[in-house]
Amino acid sequence: MNTRFYFNIPKDRNNFYLAALGCLVVFFGIYLIFSVLFSSNDNDFDDDNVTILKHTHAFIHSAYYYQKSETLGDNAIALVMSINKLTAENILDMNIKLLATNETLDRFPVKASLTSEHRFNGSCEYVTVLAQANTIENMGRLEIQGGNRVIDKLLFKKPLETSPSKVVFCVAPQLGAENWQEFLRQVHVAKRYGAHLHIYVISMVEKYFRLMKEYESLGYISLEPWLTVKYSHVRERVDEPNKNIEILQRTSAFTDCILNYKEAAEFVGSIEMEDLLFPIGSTSYYEEFEKQYDGSYLYSALTYARQTLLIPQTAEDSISVSSLFETVLAGDVSSYGRSFVRTSNYNSTWLHWSRNSDLIPREIQGNVTYLQHKQVEGCRIFNFKKADIGNDTRTEVIMDDKILAEIEEELKSHLELPQIKKLMAHLPRNKLYSPIFERCFETLTSSVSPQETVCMDMYSCELPRREDVPCIHSDGLYSSMIPMRPITYHYSSEHFFSRNIGCNV
Numbered sequence: 001m002n003t004r005f006y007f008n009i010p011k012d013r014n015n016f017y018l019a020a021l022g023c024l025v026v027f028f029g030i031y032l033i034f035s036v037l038f039s040s041n042d043n044d045f046d047d048d049n050v051t052i053l054k055h056t057h058a059f060i061h062s063a064y065y066y067q068k069s070e071t072l073g074d075n076a077i078a079l080v081m082s083i084n085k086l087t088a089e090n091i092l093d094m095n096i097k098l099l100a101t102n103e104t105l106d107r108f109p110v111k112a113s114l115t116s117e118h119r120f121n122g123s124c125e126y127v128t129v130l131a132q133a134n135t136i137e138n139m140g141r142l143e144i145q146g147g148n149r150v151i152d153k154l155l156f157k158k159p160l161e162t163s164p165s166k167v168v169f170c171v172a173p174q175l176g177a178e179n180w181q182e183f184l185r186q187v188h189v190a191k192r193y194g195a196h197l198h199i200y201v202i203s204m205v206e207k208y209f210r211l212m213k214e215y216e217s218l219g220y221i222s223l224e225p226w227l228t229v230k231y232s233h234v235r236e237r238v239d240e241p242n243k244n245i246e247i248l249q250r251t252s253a254f255t256d257c258i259l260n261y262k263e264a265a266e267f268v269g270s271i272e273m274e275d276l277l278f279p280i281g282s283t284s285y286y287e288e289f290e291k292q293y294d295g296s297y298l299y300s301a302l303t304y305a306r307q308t309l310l311i312p313q314t315a316e317d318s319i320s321v322s323s324l325f326e327t328v329l330a331g332d333v334s335s336y337g338r339s340f341v342r343t344s345n346y347n348s349t350w351l352h353w354s355r356n357s358d359l360i361p362r363e364i365q366g367n368v369t370y371l372q373h374k375q376v377e378g379c380r381i382f383n384f385k386k387a388d389i390g391n392d393t394r395t396e397v398i399m400d401d402k403i404l405a406e407i408e409e410e411l412k413s414h415l416e417l418p419q420i421k422k423l424m425a426h427l428p429r430n431k432l433y434s435p436i437f438e439r440c441f442e443t444l445t446s447s448v449s450p451q452e453t454v455c456m457d458m459y460s461c462e463l464p465r466r467e468d469v470p471c472i473h474s475d476g477l478y479s480s481m482i483p484m485r486p487i488t489y490h491y492s493s494e495h496f497f498s499r500n501i502g503c504n505v
């Protein structure tokens, strides 16, 4: 007797088939009831027309709730999401249906409007979309509504109330990062001119991470685990999202950074780790930016051109800031540089500046004018690239030797701190991942234009896994909401760093 069967197979085969059919009908019935209850026909938008669109997925990177905000209004919420552009393009003039709850109001309906900084003709499938709304006082719960029944809770956090500094530089997500020399130069230049670094990390070499942790405990930087997009549960087959999303997710990370510091910092800059900005003629970044804005209400952002400086092969691994300037060959200047913005003028950003902010009309003395980003003359962002320059050097770059020496002095004194000195011996001497990225990024940087970047997805640069070079990687508790139409939402509660993933995506 096989005890695995719950009922005996009837002797009469016809009865058996009938019973089997009966079971099938019952199961199908249950399936139907369930699929009606939790069906993908539940519309999370306020426009019925949207149901004609394809079913897509959105990953919520972050959600903020501002109890008080001068520029966003009271009880504002802002959600940073990545959505497939084919859907995103069609929904921008519609609203997401949300439900807000506080101690006196239960599930108060709120409509969130959507904006994107992307053009929808770029080559990455996913674009960053910002959802904004004003909700109720002392909101304790926020939910997404689909149809009349399906409701899912959203996690949100409060933006920072204070910042270590009036100027914050958001550093683009680090992936397979190992160039700790670059970090030391950046952190000490930023410190000299009064900027706090907020660094997004996808993955990096563990020893380098330990070094950053030391600087974090000194209060110079903040580390933010930045998660790759994952769908923990999907009903149908979907394309791997990271194959269709920009490799560093910079637009989402920079937008998140602006929203996080919106109430806390005066200026926020969006930079790469290797971008060094020397505010020539000013003692601090704050002074430099105020000087450049010159009280004008018509500038949305200051954009600084980015100049490549070619340095001898050997100089790149030097920690020294001043030695970088000793033998340089001035390279190309790209006017699509980096932006530094007044947080009050910006809600979101594209890679180089906010296209949306430039479209905001302002009325001044009866004339309607538009905000514009200002291309700063004079100061440039330096971006060092190693090259075979022989003895062909041109130090046309005007750098104040006294200031360089000061920065150098600070750097040296930090390297003498016992906890940092101990780490120095273990930092990687050879570059493992950078040459791979260099080749990959050549395509990316050469195609940077005001239109759009070429999509290099998260899988473009396959990194070798090395047991002897452990990496830390961002991770989280990924969750998926109930399937809805047109969008099913995914998010992560808790973000942390893990040693178990390696450097690859």
Ligand SMILES: *[C@@H]1O[C@H](CO)[C@@H](O)[C@H](O)[C@H]1NC(C)=O
Binding pocket: 047, 048, 049
């Ligand atoms: C749906 O689309 C049609 C045609 O584009 C339009 O006439 C109609 O007003 C739309 N309905 C709603 C509710 O927006």
Ligand SMILES: *[C@@H]1O[C@H](CO)[C@@H](O)[C@H](O)[C@H]1NC(C)=O
Binding pocket: 102, 103, 104, 105, 135, 136, 137, 138
């Ligand atoms: C809940 O929100 C409503 C609308 O903003 C507000 O009038 C009410 O005071 C809030 N309740 C609490 C307990 O804050």
Ligand SMILES: *[C@@H]1O[C@H](CO)[C@@H](O)[C@H](O)[C@H]1NC(C)=O
Binding pocket: 071, 072, 073, 132, 345, 346, 347, 356, 357, 360
């Ligand atoms: C930022 O959001 C607020 C609130 O929705 C809006 O009034 C303002 O115009 C937005 N600013 C920009 C630059 O988009």
Ligand SMILES: *[C@@H]1O[C@H](CO)[C@@H](O)[C@H](O)[C@H]1NC(C)=O
Binding pocket: 365, 366, 367
């Ligand atoms: C702006 O408005 C003022 C007064 O209304 C007018 O004198 C001036 O010519 C206008 N400026 C421009 C650029 O139109």
Ligand SMILES: *[C@@H]1O[C@H](CO)[C@@H](O)[C@H](O)[C@H]1NC(C)=O
Binding pocket: 391, 392
């Ligand atoms: C560069 O070096 C080569 C050989 O080392 C020498 O012949 C040449 O004169 C040098 N050029 C300059 C500009 O110093």
Ligand SMILES: *[C@@H]1O[C@H](CO)[C@@H](O)[C@H](O)[C@H]1NC(C)=O
Binding pocket: 119, 121, 122, 451, 452
């Ligand atoms: C994308 O569209 C914009 C205008 O919306 C246009 O200026 C740009 O050239 C287009 N880019 C590509 C790659 O087609």
